[in-house]
Amino acid sequence: MKHIFQKGSDPEAPTLVLFHGTGGTEQDLLPVAQIVSPASSVLSIRGNVLENGMPRFFKRLSEGVFDEEDLLIRTNELHEFLGEAAAAYGLDRTQFVAIGYSNGANIAGSLLFHHQGAWKGAILHHPMVPRRGIEIPKLNGTPIFIGAGTNDPICTPQETEELEQLLRDAGGDITVSWESFGHRLTHSEVNTAAAWFQSHWGSR
Numbered sequence: 001m002k003h004i005f006q007k008g009s010d011p012e013a014p015t016l017v018l019f020h021g022t023g024g025t026e027q028d029l030l031p032v033a034q035i036v037s038p039a040s041s042v043l044s045i046r047g048n049v050l051e052n053g054m055p056r057f058f059k060r061l062s063e064g065v066f067d068e069e070d071l072l073i074r075t076n077e078l079h080e081f082l083g084e085a086a087a088a089y090g091l092d093r094t095q096f097v098a099i100g101y102s103n104g105a106n107i108a109g110s111l112l113f114h115h116q117g118a119w120k121g122a123i124l125h126h127p128m129v130p131r132r133g134i135e136i137p138k139l140n141g142t143p144i145f146i147g148a149g150t151n152d153p154i155c156t157p158q159e160t161e162e163l164e165q166l167l168r169d170a171g172g173d174i175t176v177s178w179e180s181f182g183h184r185l186t187h188s189e190v191n192t193a194a195a196w197f198q199s200h201w202g203s204r
């Protein structure tokens, strides 16, 4: 998959794996990674589905309605890619922390829903419930940060609470941070996520 890899200065710091929103690229969240953990290695991936020329991580049938078959294929493809990238760049696959926004948060969340131990932790900015009606692999206390909007028209507060409950029920350690800027990823949300990251894995 098309991606950027940047080697960090601290080999002990978790590797940040970045997933942009619809229409974005692997460049978008690099500044976010700098704020969250400047010494971490960064693997930033470009979604390999195109919707009217806009990169995404999986197909959708309409706004907010996912193509579940494609979601599963892309989730597995990504899971495989992460293993290959860990081997290629000499990274510890168990030390990967996801940062995703919108469609990118949805694919990072889908990894949690389908693969045990997918992430050491995850920062999900404005995620939706990626799939319903399946048993989520045990999360065993995996720390997960959800940035949500009280007035987000795409990821509604009801859906945020549903996702929070599903991840909690699977044993995740969930933190939800609410703002009121719709679906936007704001500086203050990034700063809150950075403080959350640093409370778990230190300031690097």
Ligand code: MLT
Binding pocket: 021, 022, 060, 063, 064, 065, 102, 103, 104, 106, 128, 154
């Ligand atoms: C999705 O399709 O993943 C969500 O609707 C978020 C987005 O607009 O990309």
